[in-house]
Amino acid sequence: MAPAGLAIALWLAGGKTWRLALEWCLLFGVGMALVVVTKVLFIGWGIGSATLEFAGISGHAMRAGAILPVAFFVILKGARPGLRGLGVVAGVALALLISVSRVQVNAHSSSEAISGSLLGLLLAGIFLYRAGAMRELVLSRTLVALSLCGLLLTPNVEPVPTEQWLTELALHLSGRERPFERSDWKLAQRHPLFR
Incomplete structure (x- = not known):
């Protein structure tokens, strides 16, 4: 999803909508920063929250919620309003499916996936409101086609070790020797002095 977020910025910049490209980057950056902060904490x-099984906002759910509706909107900007709206709805539906999949594969709890989806969809909604007010949004079809081809290659690229980087950052900032884990919640409940 992150390469798709970058592609959206490139599409907007290529269409000479610099302000909108900057707004997209800022919104997406805020979303990513909130994910990082909650995970590092x-x-x-x-x-x-042990009760909610919340150990940080799901980055996958946040990125899907922020990117997919926006990508469909931007790609379909010149289409009829009904088709563009249908594209945004399809983007929201796909984002929600990705969020559910994170819970199904035990990568996140429901609270983490829901918070990620809500944050991403909120950011997408803010962007769509801002972009909808703009009359001129011209996209370079060549740039869109090239970036879509590039996105097709991303499943074959080695993943970036972001979880490892987050863990190293959290340990450095907190001074702990080992990362806090969900199992530590149970230990802390049985032994309050563990904290």
Whole structure:
């Protein structure tokens, strides 16, 4: 999803809508920053909720919620309003399916996936509101086609070790020797001095 977020910025910049491209980058950056902060707080200090099983906002759900509706909107900007709206709805539906899949594969709890989806969809909604007010949004079809071809290659690219980087950052900032884990919640409940 992150390469798709970058592609959206490139599409907007290529269409000479610099302000909108900057707004997209800022919104997406805020979303990513919130994901990172919540994960670092949990890994380094155990800040989360054992009751809600919340150890940080799901980055996958947030990125899907932010990117997919926006990507469909931008690609279909010149289409009839009904088709563009249908594209946004399809983007929201796909984002929600990705969020559900994160829970199904036990990568995240429901609270983490829901918070990620809500944050991503909120950011997408803000962007769509801002972009909808713009009359001129011209996309370079060549740039869109090239970036879509590039996105097709991303499943074959080696994943970036972001979880490892987050863990290293959290341990460095907190001074802990090992990351806080969900199992530590149970230990802390049995032994309050563990904290």
